Amino acid sequence: MIPDDNPSRKLTVANPDAPGTQYISLVGNTYGMLITGEQTDGRYCLIDMRVPDGGGPPPHRHDFEEMFTILEGEIEFTFRGEKYTVGAGSTINIPANAPHNFRNISGRPARMLCMCTPAGQDEYFLRIGDAVAGKDAPPPQLTQDELAERRRRAVELAPAYRSVFL
Numbered sequence: 541m542i543p544d545d546n547p548s549r550k551l552t553v554a555n556p557d558a559p560g561t562q563y564i565s566l567v568g569n570t571y572g573m574l575i576t577g578e579q580t581d582g583r584y585c586l587i588d589m590r591v592p593d594g595g596g597p598p599p600h601r602h603d604f605e606e607m608f609t610i611l612e613g614e615i616e617f618t619f620r621g622e623k624y625t626v627g628a629g630s631t632i633n634i635p636a637n638a639p640h641n642f643r644n645i646s647g648r649p650a651r652m653l654c655m656c657t658p659a660g661q662d663e664y665f666l667r668i669g670d671a672v673a674g675k676d677a678p679p680p681q682l683t684q685d686e687l688a689e690r691r692r693r694a695v696e697l698a699p700a701y702r703s704v705f706l
């Protein structure tokens with residue numbers, strides 16, 4: 541038996557160009573919060589990731605599923621120490637708890653959608669990244685001290701968001 545409809549939950553239409561879409565800069569990437577955990581009652585979040593050539597996060601792992609659909613470019617995923625190249629049109633799922641990272645190897649900017657289930661990664665990114673005006677906004681020019689502060693904050697907050705850097 542399924543529960544009754546919850547009329548307090550609203551339909552969400554995700555458009556990266558919609559006013560009000562929050563964009564943040566994180567490790568040189570630009571992430572758009574298309575669908576947040578707040579909108580899905582914590583079930584999942586959907587993030588529009590724009591990754592410059594050579595960009596990507598350091599190795600890490602977390603206790604939630606993470607699925608990427610590559611829209612533009614080629615991304616090299618390292619999963620449990622093995623490298624996989626994934627091109628536009630493909631989807632890759634990273635199981636919970638598995639060590640991984642990714643890097644754009646396209647020679648040009650890449651774009652992908654990232655779904656995390658359950659949600660939370662969206663909140664984490666908003667807490668550790670820098671707000672930018674939109675999807676094409678340049679990343680802020682940070683001093684070495686500011687970069688060190690961002691790394692410290694990311695490591696410090698990671699356990700609260702069920703993540704660890706390797």
